[in-house]
Amino acid sequence: xxxxxxxxxxxxxxxxxxxxxxxxxxxxxxxxxxxxxxxxxxxxxxxxxxxxxxxxxxxxxxxxxxxxxxxxxxxxxxxxxxxxxxxxxxxxxxxxxxxxxxxxxxxxxxxxxxxxxxxxxxxxxxxxxxxxxxxxxxxxxxxxxxxxxxxxxxxxxxxxxxxxxxxxxxxxxxxxxxxxxxxxxxxxxxxxxxxxxxxxxxxxxxxxxxxxxxxxxxxxxxxxxxxxxxxxxxxxxxxxxxxxxxxxxxxxxxxxxxxxxxxxxxxxxxxxxxxxxxxxxxxxxxxxxxxxxxxxxxxxxxxxxxxxxxxxxxxxxxxxxxxxxxxxxxxxxxxxxxxxxxxxxxxxxxxxxxxxxxxxxxxxxxxxxxxxxxxxxxxxxxxxxxxxxxxxxxxxxxxxxxxxxxxxxxxxxxxxxxxxxxxxxxxxxxxxxxxxxxxxxxxxxxxxxxxxxxxxxxxxxxxxxxxxxxxxxxxxxxxxxxxxxxxxxxxxxxxxxxxxxxxxxxxxxxxxxxxxxxxxxxxxxxxxxxxxxxxxxxxxxxxxxxxxxxxxxxxxxxxxxxxxxxxxxxxxxxxxxxxxxxxxxxxxxxxxxxxxxxxxxxxxxxxxxxxxxxxxxxxxxxxxxxxxxxxxxxxxxxxxxxxxxxxxxxxxxxxxxxxxxxxxxxxxxxxxxxxxx
Amino acid sequence: xxxxxxxxxxxxxxxxxxxxxxxxxxxxxxxxxxxxxxxxxxxxxxxxxxxxxxxxxxxxxxxxxxxxxxxxxxxxxxxxxxxxxxxxxxxxxxxxxxxxxxxxxxxxxxxxxx
Numbered sequence: 051x052x053x054x055x056x057x058x059x060x061x062x063x064x065x066x067x068x069x070x071x072x073x074x075x076x077x078x079x080x081x082x083x084x085x086x087x088x089x090x091x092x093x094x095x096x097x098x099x100x101x102x103x104x105x106x107x108x109x110x111x112x113x114x115x116x117x118x119x120x121x122x123x124x125x126x127x128x129x130x131x132x133x134x135x136x137x138x139x140x141x142x143x144x145x146x147x148x149x150x151x152x153x154x155x156x157x158x159x160x161x162x163x164x165x166x167x168x169x170x171x172x173x174x175x176x177x178x179x180x181x182x183x184x185x186x187x188x189x190x191x192x193x194x195x196x197x198x199x200x201x202x203x204x205x206x207x208x209x210x211x212x213x214x215x216x217x218x219x220x221x222x223x224x225x226x227x228x229x230x231x232x233x234x235x236x237x238x239x240x241x242x243x244x245x246x247x248x249x250x251x252x253x254x255x256x257x258x259x260x261x262x263x264x265x266x267x268x269x270x271x272x273x274x275x276x277x278x279x280x281x282x283x284x285x286x287x288x289x290x291x292x293x294x295x296x297x298x299x300x301x302x303x304x305x306x307x308x309x310x311x312x313x314x315x316x317x318x319x320x321x322x323x324x325x326x327x328x329x330x331x332x333x334x335x336x337x338x339x340x341x342x343x344x345x346x347x348x349x350x351x352x353x354x355x356x357x358x359x360x361x362x363x364x365x366x367x368x369x370x371x372x373x374x375x376x377x378x379x380x381x382x383x384x385x386x387x388x389x390x391x392x393x394x395x396x397x398x399x400x401x402x403x404x405x406x407x408x409x410x411x412x413x414x415x416x417x418x419x420x421x422x423x424x425x426x427x428x429x430x431x432x433x434x435x436x437x438x439x440x441x442x443x444x445x446x447x448x449x450x451x452x453x454x455x456x457x458x459x460x461x462x463x464x465x466x467x468x469x470x471x472x473x474x475x476x477x478x479x480x481x482x483x484x485x486x487x488x489x490x491x492x493x494x495x496x497x498x499x500x501x502x503x504x505x506x507x508x509x510x511x512x513x514x515x516x517x518x519x520x521x522x523x524x525x526x527x528x529x530x531x532x533x534x535x536x537x538x539x540x541x542x543x544x545x546x547x548x549x550x551x552x553x554x555x556x557x558x559x560x561x562x563x564x565x566x567x568x569x570x571x572x573x574x575x576x577x578x579x580x581x582x583x584x585x586x587x588x589x590x591x592x593x594x595x596x597x598x599x600x601x602x603x604x605x606x607x608x609x610x611x612x613x614x615x616x617x618x619x620x621x622x623x624x625x626x627x628x629x630x631x632x633x634x635x636x637x638x639x640x641x642x643x644x645x646x647x648x649x650x651x652x653x654x655x656x657x658x659x660x661x662x663x664x665x666x667x668x669x670x671x672x673x674x675x676x677x678x679x680x681x682x683x684x685x686x687x688x689x690x691x692x693x694x695x696x697x698x699x700x701x702x703x704x705x706x707x708x709x710x711x712x713x714x715x716x717x718x719x720x721x722x723x724x725x726x727x
Numbered sequence: 728x729x730x731x732x733x734x735x736x737x738x739x740x741x742x743x744x745x746x747x748x749x750x751x752x753x754x755x756x757x758x759x760x761x762x763x764x765x766x767x768x769x770x771x772x773x774x775x776x777x778x779x780x781x782x783x784x785x786x787x788x789x790x791x792x793x794x795x796x797x798x799x800x801x802x803x804x805x806x807x808x809x810x811x812x813x814x815x816x817x818x819x820x821x822x823x824x825x826x827x828x829x830x831x832x833x834x835x836x837x838x839x840x841x
Contacts, residue, residue: 590819677811
């Protein structure tokens with residue numbers, strides 16, 4: 051960029067110098083032998099360099115920089131005009147003096163003048179180019195490039211030494227280029243983007259620029275001949291075309307801006323509406339609530355229809371209606387609503403988006419009231435009307451079709467925004483819930499024992515599978531002595547994290563109480579007392595607590611509301627359920643609990659089997675909504691009693707899956723199988 | 728899904744429960760029983776003839792009112808339980824704490840002190 055500037059200035063100097071030398075040569079009748087073409091060539095290259103310079107200097111216009119560009123042109127013009135005026139002043143001051151007739155001075159100033167005007171023309175040309183190309187289309191770019199190329203080529207036209215007056219070719223080419231220029235001058239889209247103030251500034255600047263153009267034209271073509279200065283005719287095709295183009299574009303812009311003044315408010319309004327629309331779509335973000343969406347809706351709508359007052363009313367089933375009002379009080383709202391309901395003059399507009407009548411918009415004319423027209427818009431959410439927006443105007447019949455359309459779009463966009471807001475809320479909640487479940491599952495997994503205590507007198511095997519919605523199955527063992535073991539199985543009511551927490555409380559209680567070597571009933575009573583303090587109001591835990599004595603072959607147990615254990619007797623080859631009186635833990639949270647518990651005892655023999663389980667197994671449902679049930683379990687155990695605990699468990703579970711077919715688990719499956727050796 | 732109907736009949740409040748009382752629907756059950764208890768009527772009958780299934784959440788709802796029932800000496804009687812659901816109450820031990828009868832007539836008989 052700098053290079054082109056330096057080169058340009060250099061060339062201008064050289065050109066001027068050559069002119070002066072030529073003059074000198076003529077005076078002295080010396081033939082310098084400088085080809086006249088050289089002079090013209092230098093001039094052409096100078097012009098091209100200036101064009102290149104301005105091309106880089108005046109970058110593509112960004113939005114709303116139009117007035118800045120015009121200022122630039124104005125400033126450049128001002129500078130050149132001032133310099134030009136100084137020259138004129140200089141000449142008038144030395145009028146009559148011998149200096150005035152000095153051809154060297156004249157030549158110098160002539161070249162200076164021309165140079166300055168060329169700079170002004172080219173810089174304005176570049177600005178006009180940016181304005182025209184503000185909104186590009188392929189065609190436009192193509193024609194413009196064509197035009198620009200011919201202009202650049204026209205700088206070399208001076209080499210032909212043809213003049214406008216004398217040469218038909220000149221005239222033809224000039225006419226063709228002038229027509230191209232005029233056609234391209236029709237691209238004035240940038241005017242629409244000016245606001246009212248900018249339009250006035252634009253008018254002023256363009257007027258001033260036009261004045262410069264006339265002044266320069268005058269100083270180049272008219273004044274010299276009149277004043278009889280020793281000025282050559284500046285018959286440059288390039289300059290003439292530029293003058294024409296710049297003049298026409300200025301005139302067109304001026305007229306277009308002038309005639310667009312009254313409509314600029316409409317355009318600005320449209321831009322504002324588009325922005326409001328965007329605001330409505332964007333108002334869904336973290337931390338905001340639905341009320342803000344309604345606020346934006348009301349404000350945008352009121353501004354779009356120039357409403358004097360308005361409100362949004364949302365129906366809430368559980369609580370009072372929510373009101374957001376502007377420029378109107380609650381009392382007056384009720385009054386207006388009555389008036390609207392009873393008004394006879396009303397227009398009903400169908401909602402273009404649905405066929406139901408509930409979401410019709412209504413325009414009402416109110417008589418004998420300071421609000422003369424009202425527009426009622428229902429706000430819908432998934433085809434259900436959740437509220438209304440009322441817009442009031444003090445002018446009668448103030449709602450035109452445009453406004454109605456805009457309000458319709460606002461209202462439906464608000465619906466979309468609210469729906470999105472609610473969906474996002476649900477999605478976040480869901481995610482949180484999933485997180486919770488994962489935590490609960492991990493907790494539960496950690497709490498179940500990895501090793502089960504036993505001795506050589508019995509085998510024990512446990513199996514558990516957690517459902518998606520984690521329940522609270524629990525089992526544990528403890529070695530009370532070489533021949534005595536405590537075994538417990540339990541189920542916490544409820545699901546999710548609270549169940550997992552209660553389970554860990556239960557484990558804590560078991561681990562501490564079991565060390566006291568209490569009888570089963572005592573254990574339950576103490577456990578109940580401990581849990582009464584920490585269980586939620588509607589939570590309880592079912593549990594069965596066994597003490598296995600392998601030396602005496604006895605089992606003591608107490609059942610706190612848990613599903614009755616299945617016991618298989620080898621001798622009778624039948625299985626029964628061990629049912630005794632019991633009550634779940636946490637149901638009776640006082641001393642009377644012990645009255646509801648019965649402790650029982652029975653003896654066992656070799657190959658007898660105990661199957662402890664939770665209700666996820668007994669209550670598992672199949673497609674016909676049948677439960678797996680006690681009968682099936684009994685039969686299953688009797689059939690497979692010859693197997694070891696691991697095998698028995700496998701058979702049970704596979705039969706269970708078979709039974710459930712494709713029903714999903716909604717409760718944990720847990721079973722502990724004990725076989726006595 | 729659960730359907731709960733509440734209506735005053737003669738000298739007692741009748742609450743009919745149909746469908747399944749699981750974790751989500753037990754909230755409605757809780758609310759209805761809470762309202763019934765707040766009404767201070769001395770007799771509340773729960774008709775469970777159409778109750779197909781009850782989960783631990785549903786059981787928890789009943790369980791949570793036991794103490795209040797006894798404290799205020801309310802006649803709170805559940806009747807019409809299916810065999811399946813009755814068994815669930817039995818295993819848990821709630822049958823020791825709540826009055827459970829087979830038919831509506833038996834339930835009314837209790838209230839009338841027959």
